[in-house]
Amino acid sequence: xxxxxxxxxxxxxxxxxxxxxxxxxxxxxxxxxxxxxxxxxxxxxxxxxxxxxxxxxxxxxxxxxxxxxxxxxxxxxxxxxxxxxxxxxxxxxxxxxxxxxxxxxxxxxxxxxxxxxxxxxxxxxxxxxxxxxxxxxxxxxxxxxxxxxxxxxxxxxxxxxxxxxxxxxxxxxxxxxxxxxxxxxxxxxxxxxxxxxxxxxxxxxxxxxxxxxxxxxxxxxxxxxxxxxxxxxxxxxxxxxxxxxxxxxxxxxxxxxxxxxxxxxxxxxxxxxxxxxxxxxxxxxxxxxxxxxxxxxxxxxxxxxxxx
Amino acid sequence: xxxxxxxxxxxxxxxxxxxxxxxxxxxxxxxxxxxxxxxxxxxxxxxxxxxxxxxxxxxxxxxxxxxxxxxxxxxxxxxxxxxxxxxxxxxxxxxxxxxxxxxxxxxxxxxxxxxxxxxxxxxxxxxxxxxxxxxxxxxxxxxxxxxxxxxxxxxxxxxxxxxxxxxxxxxxxxxxxxxxxxxxxxxxxxxxxxxxxxxxxxxxxxxxxxxxxxxxxxxxxxxxxxxxxxxxxxxxxxxxxxxxxxxxxxxxxxxxxxxxxxxxxxxxxxxxxxxxxxxxxxxxxxxxxxxxxxxxxxxxxxxxxxxxxxxxxxxxxxxxxxxxxxxxxxxxxxxxxxxxxxxxxxxxxxxxxxxxxxxxxxxxxxxxxxxxxxxxxxxxxxxxxxxxxxxxxxxxxxxxxxxxxxxxxxxxxx
Numbered sequence: 001x002x003x004x005x006x007x008x009x010x011x012x013x014x015x016x017x018x019x020x021x022x023x024x025x026x027x028x029x030x031x032x033x034x035x036x037x038x039x040x041x042x043x044x045x046x047x048x049x050x051x052x053x054x055x056x057x058x059x060x061x062x063x064x065x066x067x068x069x070x071x072x073x074x075x076x077x078x079x080x081x082x083x084x085x086x087x088x089x090x091x092x093x094x095x096x097x098x099x100x101x102x103x104x105x106x107x108x109x110x111x112x113x114x115x116x117x118x119x120x121x122x123x124x125x126x127x128x129x130x131x132x133x134x135x136x137x138x139x140x141x142x143x144x145x146x147x148x149x150x151x152x153x154x155x156x157x158x159x160x161x162x163x164x165x166x167x168x169x170x171x172x173x174x175x176x177x178x179x180x181x182x183x184x185x186x187x188x189x190x191x192x193x194x195x196x197x198x199x200x201x202x203x204x205x206x207x208x209x210x211x212x213x214x215x216x217x218x219x220x221x222x223x224x225x226x227x228x229x230x231x232x233x234x235x236x237x238x239x240x241x242x243x244x245x246x247x248x249x250x251x252x253x254x255x256x257x258x259x260x261x262x263x264x265x266x267x268x269x270x271x272x273x274x275x276x277x278x279x280x281x282x283x284x285x286x287x288x289x290x291x292x293x294x295x296x297x298x299x300x301x302x303x304x305x306x307x308x
Numbered sequence: 309x310x311x312x313x314x315x316x317x318x319x320x321x322x323x324x325x326x327x328x329x330x331x332x333x334x335x336x337x338x339x340x341x342x343x344x345x346x347x348x349x350x351x352x353x354x355x356x357x358x359x360x361x362x363x364x365x366x367x368x369x370x371x372x373x374x375x376x377x378x379x380x381x382x383x384x385x386x387x388x389x390x391x392x393x394x395x396x397x398x399x400x401x402x403x404x405x406x407x408x409x410x411x412x413x414x415x416x417x418x419x420x421x422x423x424x425x426x427x428x429x430x431x432x433x434x435x436x437x438x439x440x441x442x443x444x445x446x447x448x449x450x451x452x453x454x455x456x457x458x459x460x461x462x463x464x465x466x467x468x469x470x471x472x473x474x475x476x477x478x479x480x481x482x483x484x485x486x487x488x489x490x491x492x493x494x495x496x497x498x499x500x501x502x503x504x505x506x507x508x509x510x511x512x513x514x515x516x517x518x519x520x521x522x523x524x525x526x527x528x529x530x531x532x533x534x535x536x537x538x539x540x541x542x543x544x545x546x547x548x549x550x551x552x553x554x555x556x557x558x559x560x561x562x563x564x565x566x567x568x569x570x571x572x573x574x575x576x577x578x579x580x581x582x583x584x585x586x587x588x589x590x591x592x593x594x595x596x597x598x599x600x601x602x603x604x605x606x607x608x609x610x611x612x613x614x615x616x617x618x619x620x621x622x623x624x625x626x627x628x629x630x631x632x633x634x635x636x637x638x639x640x641x642x643x644x645x646x647x648x649x650x651x652x653x654x655x656x657x658x659x660x661x662x663x664x665x666x667x668x669x670x671x672x673x674x675x676x677x678x679x680x681x682x683x684x685x686x687x688x689x690x691x692x693x694x695x696x697x698x699x700x701x702x703x704x705x706x707x708x709x710x711x712x713x714x715x716x717x718x719x720x721x722x
Contacts (some may be wrong), residue, residue: 049536053705078537084530089322097318101311101538146532 002029003064004153004184012045012208019045020106021208022059027048027153031183032175034195036212037205038296044081045187046205047157050186051078063153074102077151081158081188083142085130091117092126095145104149116144120170128298136167143171147178154178156187160194189191192289203286204295211295216288223295226265228257232277243271253279258286311539315547320554321520333559336568341697344574360406362431368412368620375444385437396423405429416450446453475652483588503565504667506589509598511563512556513630516603519552520627523704528564532704541701545611549603591664597685602630603693608696611703612711622713633661636694652683656688695720 005027012020020042027033037043048054050061052071063072085094092113099109117123120140130138131252139162147154156175160168169193175197179185189195202219204212212219225246230239231254239248239255244263249256259268265283272278286294323329364387367374373391380387396411402425426434443464450460519705526532526544528656535544572579609626638656639648644666652662659681667673702719703711711719 048533052540053533053536073538076537078534080533080537082530083534086322086525086529086531087535088326093321093325097314099536100314100318101535172430262543 003027004029005186006062006064007046007050007059008062010046010049010061011057012042012049012054013057019208020049020056020059023203023205023208023210025203025213026058026188026209027117027184029152030179031186031200032179032180032198034199034202035186036192036195036202036292037153038292041205042208043205045208047078047080047155047186049074049246050155055222072152074104074149075152076094077146077149077154079143079146079154079156079159081161085138085142085145087129087131088183089130090127091130091141091257092124092135094130095141095148098145099148102149102151108149112148113144117146119174120144123305132280134163136164139163140167140170143174147174151183153184153186155286156185158189159187159278160189160191168194192287192292199236203290206295212291219291220287223263223291224287226259226268227286228259228268228281229280229282229284230257230278231280234277237274238275241273244268309543309546311543312546312550315539315544316551316554319551320358320558323518323551323555324558329555333562336559337563339567340567341570344570360431361386361388362434363388363404363407365390365407365409366412367392367394367396367409369416370412370417370448372412372445372448373593374690376441377438378546378705379444383440385440388436399425399472402427403426406431409435410701412445417445417452418475419681428710455600473644496578496582496585498583498668500577500579501585501588501591502664504583504588505595506661506668507563508560508592509595509664511560512595512599513602515556515559516552516599516606517627517630518555519548519603520610520613522548522552523700524613526704527611527706536704541704542697544704545607545697545700548607549600553599553605561651586665586704591667594664594682594685596659597682597689600654601685602659602691604689604692604696605629608692608703611696611700612716613705614706623710629657632657637665638666641669645674648683650677651676654684659685698722 003026006024007026008024010011010020010024011018011022023035023042023046025035035046036044036095049056050071052073061071063075092110095113096106096109099113100106113126117125121144122137122140124135126131130141133141143159144269146156154175159171159175172194175185177188179200187195187199196216199216201215202212203210212223214222233253234255236248236250239245239257242257243262246258246260248258259265269283345604348678362558364376366376366389368391373389377389379385380389392409394409396409399409402409405427406429407427408430409423412559416422423440426436447460447464450463526535532544535538539547544636568579605626609623611719613623636648636652639646640652640662643649649666652658653666663678663681666680698720699711699716702722706715
């Protein structure tokens, strides 16, 4: 793997609170790596440290294939969680300014602005004032600003928040296409379904510590046990007789049987009692969303949500 | 530095495309010109009320009439001069308005009293104008007493009180004398550079106040983090300071570009001759230092506010700092060597304008005070820039709320 960014043993404290307790991960070229975690887990702090907007107390952030020290800011694209644009300027002017700050040639930037405006259904909006744009349009312009200069590393903090499903799809496609062209993408999001669809690897963080780190498949193997969704009129006493079941959720005629780790689905199916009423039956792994909730609640995190 | 210049260019471009700024750019000199015309309109109307020229009847027997006529012409008194034989005894009061009688003869010269009769309604300036006749009359008197021309010149030379004349009896008194006479001859020599630098100072300082808004705008529009992904907080801060300095200079250029030709056209003040002198450079340098000091304060405190309209007490107080200078203007002008002037020279916020006024008004510069004052300003700039950098770095990312003084203090100590 062609590593672009290495974060090693990153620590950061605010007052007495340890926001990051020595986290380490790598981001490779051409991959989409998700950084996940509940609010206040330390995602944005990690990203801000990578961007040099904050400075870590200890640990290392290393950009590979860079000559010289420091952060190669012109090679990084960044879309922060809290974002906006100057209101009283034209779309073209602000995008050119952002490209200029990244030392990107302005004539080339102009070409790419037109290309992206067309791609994001904003054709003809280059001379529109930012304050006249809708929220979604403004989000698109911010996104264009972060990728205009052909960054090698693109950091997206909650890129889908506030977007309608159509725009989400457009963003998703563009992110995937950038990764396919070799851009390393570090993405933070709460939309687990999107992360699940897009990401190659993920890093889950809680209370400033690593909880999960690996490819999506590995994570699923490791954490996502099977569950069996059963439709039928079955009394709880009957369901409780079924072997190798961790817990059961009831919802009318629908029951969800959570199976323990290491189960082999087709062998487990053979153990089902004959008197079971089966109208419909699905067996699949639990989703990333459920893993997230599961891990968060196990650690009693959900009740502590708030802040970032 | 390159990034700072990019920010500066952006701020410049953004403001120059802003209609409010462009209108403001031209409206200030336009208001000045309007007030000038309004002023002259009112003074014209005043003139028509009072400027009926005085008719002055002269009864004299010492051959002084021609001298009076030439003084009247030189000083532009506008008197209508007439000789008269009417004896003094016949005049008890003057009924005709704007009329005066002067009785000048050897007897009156001996007594040093010139009998004068003025109508009740008269030019209020007339008594003052009469004083212009004293010196020539004294010369006539001196000539009559048989003094030589040289003796008369020596006698008539004005005596001036000059500070520090006891520093050696050699050549220095004459040089001081030369200086003071020179200054008396040409008050514009110090005035023009002083006013010029004063305009620059006030103009760029007030343009600098826009930095306040610009810094808090970064937070309001939530763009600070995007910008800071490309440059450092110091570069952003420096860029703003440079950008608004350039905007201030544009404002000054437009202001002076419009007003200077107007002033040359409408007044007899020898502006150009006195503008391009070395002291202008020094005065403009003081103006520049003043800008840097206030700009660093504004940019730092601006970064603590989420919105200019919601400025807290602390921020409001800081916004008032440049106005502090105006409080001391009165005492400094009335006594440029007084205690208020001296103390104000050492207080960072009042030092630039006080220094400028004092150097404009004083004949001999208190060099030690000037050096200390400039040192105070330069040191303040250094300190304020450092503090602003610390505040800006954290404050600019604190979206949605104004920083409290306690928080600001914490950032400074970090």
